Amino acid sequence: MSDISLNNKRIAKNTLLLYVRMLVMLFISLFTSRIVLQSLGVDNYGIYNVVGGLVSMFSILSSALNAAIVRFISIELGKKDSNKLNLVFCTSVSTQILLIVIVVVLLETVGLWFLNYKLVIPVDRIVAANWVFQFSVLTFVLNMWSIPYNAEIIAHEKMNVFAYVSILESVAKLMVAVVILFYSKDKLIFYALLLCIVSIGVRLTYGIYCSRMFEECRFRFFTDRGLLKEMFGFAGWNFIGASSTIIREQGCNMLLNMFFGPAVNTAKGLAFTVNSAVMGFVGNFMIAINPQIYKSYSIGEHKYTMQLVFQSTRLSYYIILLLGLPIIVTAPYLLQLWLGVVPEHTVAFVRLVIIFSMSESLAGSLLTLTYAIGRIQTYQIVIGLLQILNIPIVYLMLDSSYPPESVYIVAITISIVSEIARLIILRKEANLNVIFFLKEVYFNVFIVTIFASVGILLLTKQFECNSFVNFSYMIVVCLIVSILSIYIFGLTMYDRRLVIGHLKNFFRRLFR
Secondary structure, X not given: OOHHHHHHHHHHHHHHHHHHHHHHHHHHHHHHHHHHHHHHOHHHHHHHHHHHHHHHHHHHHHHHHHHHHHHHXXXXXXXXXXXXXXXXXXXXXXXXXXXXXXXXHHHHHHHHHHHHHOOOOOHHHHHHHHHHHHHHXXXXXHHHHHHHHHHHHHHOOOHHHXXXXXXXXXXXXXXXXXXXXXXXXXXXXXXXXXXXXXXXXXXHHHHHHHHHHOOOOOOOOOOOHHHHHHHHHHHHHHHHHHHHHHHHHHHHHHHHHHHHOHHHHHHHHHHHHHHHHHHHHHHHHXXXXXXXXXXXXXXXXXXXXXXXXXXXXXXXHHHHHHHHHHHHHHHHHHHHHHHOOOOOOHHHHHHHHHHHHHHHOOOHHHHHHHHHHOOOHHHHHHHHHHHHOHHHHHHHHHHOOOOOOHHHHHHHHHHHHHHHHHHHHHHHHOOOOHHHHHHHHHHHHHHHHHHHHXXXXXXXXXXXXXXXXXXXXXXXXXXXXXXXXXXXXXXXHHHHHHHHHHHHHHHHHHOO
16 A cells, blocks of 8 residues: 555544544533533623633744644654654753743733733622633643643644543533532632643643653753754744734734623634634644645655645535534524523624634645745735734724624635735745646635535525424535535545545445
C-alpha cells in the first residue's frame, strides 16, 4: 500500500475517532448548558460568559505561539529528527512558562481594572464576578501550560487519547453542572471553582501521558537561542492574526455588554455554544488532517499537499452545511426544546453565527498551508487588520442604535472580504492556482449550497416547526437533501469512489 493510501487511511481513522468524541461531547455539552443556565439564571450565566471572555482575550499572547509549537513539532516529526524534537518541546514549555508570568501580571492589573470599572455588572454581583475572574485566570494558566503537550498528541496523531480525555472532561463538566443544582450558596462562584478543578485534572493527565509515551517529552528548563528566534519570528507574525480573531470575538462581546448588558451576552453565549458544537466537527477534521499537510510539505510532496488543501477546504464547508442548515431551519423550536425558555436575540444569533462559520470554514486549510510554508508576514498583516475592523464598525453601528444582530452582519461581510484577500496573497506566497481553486472549491460549494437550500425550502414550506413531528420531518429533509446535494454536485469522481468504497467496507464488516 502506498504512503498516500496509508496517510488517507490514517486521516479517515483519526477523523472517525474525533467524530465519535464530538458526538458524545455535543450531547453532553448541550445538556450541560441547559442545566447551567437553569441553575445560574440569565444574568449569572451572562456574567460568567463575559468575565471568561475577558480572561480569554489575554490568550492573544499564547495562541500565536501555540500555532508555532504545533507547526514546528509536526515538521520535525515529518523529518524524523528526535533530537530536534526534544529541543522544540523543551523550548516550547520554557517559553510557555515565561508567557504565563506575563499573562498573570497583565490579568491581575489591566484585567481587574477593566472588570471592575468598565464592564456592566450588577453591584451585588461584583464580588462574585471577581471570584469568577480569579478562578478563570487559574484555569487559563493551566490550559496555557498544556499547549505543548496537546501539540505532541496531535502531531503524533494519537487521536484516541485526545478523544478519551476530552470525553472524560465533558463528563466531569456535566457532573459539575449537576452538583451546582443542589448547591445552596453562591452557585456562580462554586461553578467557576469546580471547572478550575476539572482543568487541573486534564492538565495532569496530558502531562503524565506525554512524559511516558513520547521520548522527546523529557522536559529540561532551557531554550535554544536559534530555535527560539525562529519560533518567535513565526509566532510574532502569527500574533497579529491570532490577536485579531480574539479581539474580534471578545471585543464584540464587551461592546454588547456595554450597550445592552449581560442578558444579551447570555444570548450570544448560547449561540456560541451551538456554534462551537458545529465547528467542533470541522475542528476535529482539521486536527486529523493538519499534521499530514505539515508533514507532506516538509518532505517535498507539494502536489499531495495541495490535494489535501483542496479536499479539506471543501469537506470542511460541507460539514458545516450538513449540520448548520437543519439548525437554521428549525432554530426557534430547537432552542425551545433545548433551553425551555429562550432568551431574546438567541434565535437570530444562532442563525447568523452558523452562516458566519460557513464562510470561515473555507479559510482553515489555507491558513494551515500558510503555516506549512512559513511565510506568513503578509497574510497575517492583511487578514489581521481586516478582522480588527470588526470592532470600530460594530461600535459605530451599536452607537447608532443598530440591533445586537449587527455584530454578525459585520463579521460575515468582513469574512467574505478576507477570503478574497487570502487567495490574492497565497497566489504569490504558495503559488496557488486561484482560478482552479475558485472552480474546484468556491464554485463547487456555491452550487451545493443553492441546490440544498432551494430543495429544503420547497420541501418544508408547507410545514411550520411547531411540533416534534414537524421538527423531526424538517431535520430528516434537511439531512437527506444536503447529503444528496453534496454527493451529486460537491464530490469529484475520486471522492465518490472513495465514499462508496468506505461504505461497502463498512456494511461488509457490519453484516459479516
